Amino acid sequence: MGRDRYRTLMAVLIVTLGAVIAAAVLFFPRGGPAELPDPLEGVFPLPGDVVVRQTGIEIDLPVGYQLLDLIVDGVAVDLAEVSFTEATGDWRWYPGAGRTIEEWTAGDHQASIRWDRIAGGNPDPGGFVWTFRIT
Structure with a gap:
C-alpha cells in the first residue's frame, strides 16, 4: 500500500x-431519566430531548388538576390553544398557523408550566421548567 x-x-x-x-x-x-415534581405525571418532550419540528408539548397531570400557565421561550401561550382531555388530565399544545407560536425554530427551547388542584382537596400549586432541542 x-x-x-x-x-x-x-x-x-x-x-x-x-x-x-x-x-x-x-x-x-x-443525562438520565427526568425527575418530575409531584404531582406532575409526565411531559413531552422530556428535559434534554432532541425532537423534530412537528412535535407539540404534552403535559400529564392527575385528574382534578388544572394547567394555569404554559410559557414557551418566554411567550405565554393562550390556554384556548391547549387541548385538554378531562378523563385523563392530558394537556396538549402544538404550534401552528394563527397560534401564539406558528412554528418551531431549530435549537434549544424552554417550556414553563404552572398548575393547581381544582377539585378534591386543598390547593396544591406547583410548576416546572425544562429545556428541549428542535432539529
Missing part, C-alpha cells in the same frame, strides 16, 4: 469517527 493511500485512508477514518461522535452528541438525549 502506497504512502498516499495510507494517509487518505487514515484521513477518511478520522473524519468518519468525528462525524459519528458529532451525530451522537446532536441526536441523542443527554
